[in-house]
Amino acid sequence: MSERKKQILKAIVDAHIECGGPVGSKSILQNRQLNCSSATIRNEMAELEEMGYLEQPHTSAGRVPSELGYRFYVDSLIEHYAMTTSEIAQINNLLRVKMGELDQILAAASNLASSLTNYTGIAIKPRLNSVSITKYETIFLEPEHYILVAVASTGAVKTKHIRPEEPVDPAVVAKLSAALNLYLSGLCAEEINLPIIMNLESHMGADSGMVSQVIKVVYDLLGELDQGEMKVSGINHLLQYPEYSDVGQFQELLGTLEKKEDILNLVSRNESRDDVSVLIGSESRVEVMSNSALVFKPIVKDGKTLGAIGVLGPRRMDYAKVLATLEGLSDNIENIIRAGKQSKNEGEKPDG
Amino acid sequence: MSERKKQILKAIVDAHIECGGPVGSKSILQNRQLNCSSATIRNEMAELEEMGYLEQPHTSAGRVPSELGYRFYVDSLIEHYAMTTSEIAQINNLLRVKMGELDQILAAASNLASSLTNYTGIAIKPRLNSVSITKYETIFLEPEHYILVAVASTGAVKTKHIRPEEPVDPAVVAKLSAALNLYLSGLCAEEINLPIIMNLESHMGADSGMVSQVIKVVYDLLGELDQGEMKVSGINHLLQYPEYSDVGQFQELLGTLEKKEDILNLVSRNESRDDVSVLIGSESRVEVMSNSALVFKPIVKDGKTLGAIGVLGPRRMDYAKVLATLEGLSDNIENIIRAGKQSKNEGEKPDG
DNA sequence: TTTAGCACTTGAAGGTTTCGAGTGCTAATC
């Protein structure tokens, strides 16, 4: 492809991203300094259309980038977006305040992604195939009520209320947690088999009656940990773009976002790549997202994917800005969870 | 108001709830058996309009219930909706499976409310003014990493990762949890004052250096517990009603649902009533909800409001069905959290 | 190879017409 074609394609995509409508041959003369006339551009555009990078809604309209056009733009033509100091500050501040649970950090990041880009932000904890619980703890409240706390291999912490069928006393509950740590820690759901459970029961001696209930809770916990989660923020932003003015289509998109399933599948399918993924239109293989684009980036620690943050918007998304924002956010999150400095350097000069 | 007026008003509201458009004098003759002609109905309708129960979009259109009309309908005319066995079964099944955390139960109930009524479901944990933490526990993971678990007076359990500035050993972490229980349990944020913190520090002796960090985390926890939470499900359902076809208005509504603030305020304002609340149109005092209705019911245990479930939809909501659904759900939830039977009667005959 | 010029296309915007559901009023009826 000639250099001039690239320039023209880039100009068209840029203009389309900004205004949303089809782009005509004259209008791109104004912005870009191309030493040629609109007629030349028309010829080039006709060729670009033949090559599959552009589409024409109807004979007498301008051109619109095709999916392939966006793909080429994202792969080869995109310019690096330099975040403003205000944007950088927002990322640093908001995340510095948050501490603790990854869920909260991801949700906050999704919020921020949404408000910085004006698209919809998505926070994802992907489906995992074999999470284990590394540490158990019990908290006695009353003879008929105690709490089981489980720390997962991913760092997630989950708790469950348990109301035993027979009243228990604090010592028994403590013994239970010791036994759980002894026999179940480090095991994922498939690895908890009958012999292990029997060991556990014999360890509990006279109190083995409570084991079956606890095992059921542990299974539930492991199931919940495997299960993906997803939070969506800033859906309202989408409605400002005319591509979502079709109520029926938007309703379907909303439904997909609520179901979560399709998007979680999508992310699991692409999570092997540690890098940012850009799925344009039908590349997502989700029917209802054929007019949208989804950009997401996994959050990785020690080679393991702990989550992902993403942005969903119209196909004519400001990819440069979205990419920069997601990079910035994920770097920041990874710093937080790696160093775990927990906002203790508040008040210090960041560069001091 | 004469009996016949009531009948006519009820017929109009019923018809409007079903079809959404203005209701003419003829159309209500078909359904209801009223021994009179359309002309008589027109006269009555004119009077009902004068009384403020009906409105006329324009001269030659039928009538639409006014806010006052809905209010009268809900207060005096509504018929009890009898749930189908399938609906009852769904409520019983879905909630029976869920156990443990109230959050999860509420979220599931909101989902169910949405799918049963075809409106938007809302799960709320209201703002509270002085939650305390009744029990603390710590879990040692590594010298640079432990977890603080807090059980709130509401029964909620929260956890925070803590990465101490100086490495600690398991015994110190255990001592910390004992000290927290000794000095802080049962206190809300305002009650934790300097003398108490100093007691805590002196209790910790050589390890008092870690106290300030922990206190900060405890404050955060108490803050988070006070804060309301809200989950929304089934927004997509709303788009099937023509009253939400105005994109701009719907966008604002979406924004309000995301912000959560307005709706949480609304619920706190009305939570004094243990009973179900019906806010029609501007009764909510939220500008953007003037074309919507919000119905919600608090979840109460031992006289304390632990949460609420609600339904948001167009003003012409099927109030009878929504009320029945919310009653059914809240009864069920209150049973679960009171008895805490934790689905242990699976497999038994429910009436056995 | 590029460009000016021109005829042609087409959807969007705005205006007009038609249509029908529904009203209010009046006069006759129960």
Added chain:
DNA sequence: GATTAGCACTCGAAACCTTCAAGTGCTAAA
């Protein structure tokens, strides 16, 4: 006095038409 048939009138929704401008492809000249 309450009810009802009849009728003129109203007004928005839908359908249709016209105009307009942006944009194209093609041709012939530079």
